[in-house]
Amino acid sequence: MKRTLLVVLVVGSLLVSAVPAVALTSNPDLRTVTPEPNLAPGGINEVSFQLLNDPDGPDDDTRTATNVRIKPRDTGRIDVETGELYVSELPDGDPADLSLKLNVPANLASGTYRIPLDLTYEYDNGAGSATERKVTRYVEVRVESGPRFTVVDTNSTATVDGRGTLELTMRNVGDTAARDSTLTLSTSSPDVSLGASESSTRFVSEWERGENRTFTFDAALSDAATAGNYSLSARVDFEKPSGTVGETPSLSVPLEAHPEMTFAVSELRSTLSIGGSDTLSGTITNTGPMTAHNAVVEFNDTPTASAVGGGYAVGSLAPGESAEFSFRVNVAENVDAGPKQFGIRTAFRNGNGDQLRSDVVDIRLQVGANDPGFEIRGVESTLRVGEEGTLEGRIVNARDDRVRHAVVRFEDPGPTVTPIENTVAIGDLDPGEAANFSFDVEVTSSSDAGPRQFDLSVSYRDRDNAARASGAIPTRVPVGPGTAEFDVDPVDGNLSAGSGGEFRVTVTNTREYTVSDLSAKIYTDSPLSTSDDEAFVDELEPGESTTITFQLSAAGGATEKTYPVQMDFQYDDEAGDTIISDTYQVPVDVTTGSGGLPITLLLLVVLLLGGAAGGVFYYRRRE
Template identity: 60%
Template sequence: MKRTVFVVLIVASLLVSAVPVVGLTSNPDLRTVTPNPTLQPGGVNEVSFQLINDPDGPDDDVRTATSVRIRPRDTGPIDVETNELFVSELPDGVPADLTLQVDVPAGVSSGAYRIPLSLTYEYENGAGSAVERRTTEYVTVRVKPGPQFSVVDTDSTATVNGQGTLEVTMRNVGSTAARDSTVALSSSSPGVSLGAEQSTARFVDSWATGENRTFEFDTTLTETSRVGNYSLDAQVDFERPDGTAGSSPSITVPMRALPEMTFSVSEVESSLRVGETNTLSGTVTNTGPQPAENAVVVFEDPGPTVTPVETSVAVGSLDPGESAGFAFDVEVTSSAQAGPRQFDLGVNYWDQDDTARSSNALPTRVDVGPKSDEFDVQPVNGTFTAGSGGEFRLTVTNTREYPVSDISAKIYTDAPLSTSDDEAFVDRLDPGESREIVFQLSAGSDAAAKTYPVKMDFQYDDDDGDTVISDTYQIPVDVTVDANGGLPIVPIVVVAAVALLGGGYLYYRRQG
């Protein structure tokens, strides 16, 4: 009997050893690993971690977790900005690399913090059914003592379609000083650049706890930029007193884009006239938003027939809303056309950063008057009898808005009119002043009774000292004939004189 039992045991042992051993399979078991858990206070940190499906124990196989949803939650003073993460499947031993955005306030106490993760996932239970499971895991992070930075104040002078300066004041709010710090500022907006680039940096050798530092950055806004607030990103790389290196999280730096500098032209008055040099005047106003230092009103290219004597007029510094008058002396050539004209004025100025700027063109509409005579000429005595002559008196008036000098007047006659003295001179005529000038004029004895023209022009010096030849004037002269139809007076006088001389000669001979 004992031998039989022994044999049965041996057979059973052999049977067991002949059957292969079946491995055990475990359900998913998720956990987290954080390679670099250090956080820097004072901004948004990026926390990288791994989610691993790896249960503890000697099991040979682990079921794959699918449709894994991760919902982080805030913890203490740390604000988690990531709402949800998703992993489609998480097999055994293949970690999922994930990232959280967490906002760590400045001044947060150093130490370890656990960020809760609410996990929901599914898996096959081995019997053909899907099982959903919910659990909570944690990402452990650590706030290390050291320098911390926050933005205290910003001030921007940049205008749309212009340049300016962004002043950023930052404070070390951490528990230790920082050494050999580099403040890097960058812009992700295509409408905002820092100088000629999208990023720039400043260096600080020593930055004590509680100390403020102010940095200036050149900024440029394109014409497509909009008025309003922009956000730039700053980061501080530093060295702790113990020699270890660190970097701050991304720090938001606000910047205000100001409206484009604008000016307006009002109360525009023009005395411009074809063939004359006259005045274009008006008022320029700084419509903001910043002061314009050493402003100059400029007269842009007006074309070939209009020439400003000076192309710029200084009006001084203008605060927002402040106005100043300007005036240009402008020459309009004789070939110009009278009528409405549009000129482009502009303003050159210096901004608050001592940068030279120019405004957009300010279209200015004015009327150019038709050509006018330099002088008004009126005859004092303009009637002569055929066969007679005498003084031809004219009144000459300066119609210009400036004085003229060294005025030489000359007349030109055609038969039956003639002159024995065709020139007259006036030393000076002020605007609106009149003077009488005299010539000698005769009408031939055979002249018909009618009106004849006497041509006349002037040579004079204008108010700039330039010698000018005037246009030609035509002065009417009326010629009349003796109403009695008798002999003309000149032949009668000659005959009478001859008769008297002849009678005297005869009387003298008789007395002798």
Template identity: 50%
Template sequence: MKRKLFAVLIVASLLLSAVPAVALTSNPEIQTVIQDPTLQPGGVNEVSFQLLNDGTGAEDETRDAYNVHIRPANSVGPIDVETNELYVESLPDGTPADLSLSLDVPANIDSGTYRIPLRLTYEYDNGAGNDVERKKTIYLSVRVKSGPQFDVVDTSSTATVGGTGTLEVTMRNVGTTAAYDSTVSLSSSAPAISLGSGTSSTRFVDAWERGENRTFEFETTLQDSASVGNYSLSAQIDFEKPGGTTGSSPSLTIPLRALPEMTFDVSDVSSSLRVGEEGTVTGTVTNTGPMAADNAVVTLENPGQTLSLVETSVAVGSLEPGESAPFTFDVEVTSSASAGARQLDFGVTYRDMADRSRESDTIPTRVDVQQESPEFDVEPINATYTAGSGGTFEVTVTNNRDHALTDISAKIYMDSPLSTSDDEAFVERLEPGESQTVRFQVSAGGDATAKTYPVKMDFQYDQPDGDTIISDTYQVPVEVTADADGGGLPVLPIVGVVAVLLVGGGFLYYRRQG
């Protein structure tokens, strides 16, 4: 009987060994795999990792997970997680999904290992035709090593839209060791921003001690297409550690403020311009910002044929934002000009913070040109003569110009019954508003009728610039009175003669009629 049972067992064993074993299947088992967990302090790190569905037991298969939602924790200690959510449509057994997290790592973070919680929500088929939802938290481990670490301490910029300025960036080594042979690279991805002559610029530091601040200056140009406001540049630092190994910082964000372009308002403009005269145009220029204008010069464009500029620019020095300075231009108005309003176009040239020459937009301003005024005021002092007599003709001459006139030659002209034996007088110099009396010799003929006669008078003189000018003609009144002692036939005898002639004529007429 025992032999028979043993034979049955042997046969059963052989039969079982010939039939394949039934494969076992487990539920999803999701884990993280990371190749490089090292974080660089002082910026945003993009950490790449894989999500893997692979059971760890003896089972042959793991069920697929699908609709996998990954929600990282908002922060882990000093690390801010900038990625809000990740999604994987399907996660089959053994096929990893490539993902990444954005981690903002402060520059002063302590070295060590940090675990980022990942809250998972996913579904799978339980093998009986039913979908099952599961929630689970797994962890992504990252590590901060000791060594140089960098933080942006401060930035400032003087660059204006359409201009060139300086971007100053101050950085600090907040790591645990010094950095050697460091290269700071600053780059711009905005087409409207140039760094030096291109889109990037570098600076070198031989030794950067722990806790040391370093300030770097970069020449920055903003094109006319730039907008006033904030831009972001990127910086990276490549360095050597004390042990000789090399490293690189994560990308550091460098803010850049694009300032409005330089502007100037010209105010308090007044003029003493008159037709046929040289006058002045005065005003005030103000730097309305946003930065200092070095070696500022106010310019005045050619205003046209009837106005002539003695100078086209006036230096007013350096102007801080909000600071003003006066200016004066000498302008000559031709005698062919007409009185009325004129537009003058001012401008300002200056040197910016990069010592480059810059020019403001045109600043149009209106001024008035007054009617021509006489060069002199002429007032007679002694200008009354008796018919048949003469004497000294005295005239007070006053300089109406706002500058001195020299070598003034005065001359008079007259018609009969007036005559002159001395028709010229000379004045060496007249200051503005100064008066002097000139004298001539004038006679009135004996047959002159008692009335007012005009005496014409003009002047030849020299301007301060050396030009010799002949003035307009002035008319000065001269009074002639009758001779009280005779001169001409007496009135009573003439009346008598007329009466006799009338009587005689009437008698003769009467006789001829008889």
């Protein structure tokens, strides 16, 4: 009986082992694998992971998971920036490659962290219907020890269409110090530049754990920028104490763009007139967001109007603060009277010391007709060509108010007329009051005699103590013909043909000042000649006369008539300047004699008589 049971068991065993084994079919079992789990604190990290459908047992068949939905959840310290993920089907052995964006705080302690994933999926249960299942899986990540950095604070002074600074404060919140760290700040906006480029760097040799560092960058905003916040990117490359190197993820750095620096102009007062130099005053107000340091209000010069003496310094203006300004503005004579548009702008320095200028503020001003406000009366002149004379007259205040510190100005008269002094101070004038003025004026010898028109003007201070100037006052002045420096008269102007001798001339100084180092010279033409053509006088007072002597001869064949001898003078005037006079002509009368023998005939007779006398003497000695 026992043997029969044993045979049955053995046979049964053999029968079972001879039948092929049937593979088991398992339901889906989802898992995660993270190839690179390391995180860099202080920014956004993108972590790649795989989702696998792989239950226990490598020889088992696994049903395909479909409609897989993955919902990541925050851990409390790490924020997940990625929303829901979806995989249509996940068969056995064919993983899905997915990724998560994780916002990792810079002060996150080193260690391992698990990011929860809420999974929902479906599968065929083998009975012809779908089964839905919900599970939670985790993506494991790791934070290694080392330096980590965070942005603590920023402060910007940059304005639209201007420059400024960005102060960036960062802290090492890691668990070790950093060595040889390089901070790189960069911008991707075309409206923002850092210095002269899109990025700027700073170096720190030792950055201790918990230490704050503040960096200052030059920042500029284009005129196309808008007020508000711009986002810059920062990255720190560093070396750990162990000698290994690392870098932070991109850190977001806010840059506040302040509104453009603007200024308002109000309370304008002006007395501008055509061809005049008048006062423009008003009030400038800083309507921008920052203090304008060392502000200077400038008149925007045009071809028809320009400020005298540059801008008006008003000092520093805080936002909302105002200051008064005043210009003296010259208006051209070719401008029509009426309302005109001009411009005011402000030059200033920002808090970083950069020199900036505001946009031009348009202003509308009334330009009056040319009314100098003064009259010239009683003009008298002793001006002569080639001489120094006097222009005198009276200036009358034709305005309705008193003027103070009035000065009459002789405007540029041209190259042939030169006032010795071009201003005369006449003091204060009440309405209708007049005062005398006088200018010493030199007229060159190249000038023409006749009536000339000169421009006089008056500068003064008005009742508001503002500096003003009238327009040009045309003044008609006669210029007489020039007079000779000297009177020249021959003492004896007769000379016989074929003879010579002294030629004496009386010279009289007709100038109103003493001349010195007077050198006279004569010039002759045939038949006259000279063997001594220069004479010198040490000094000649006004109206004084002296006689100077030359040697003069007339050729024997000269025709009996009057010949000119030319003479000029070189002398020093009262200022010590050396002057060459005009050329004078002195008449010389040449006569041929009455009934006498010509000089050549007389010489021939003398020679013949001498020869005869010599012959007689020789004859007598032979006897």
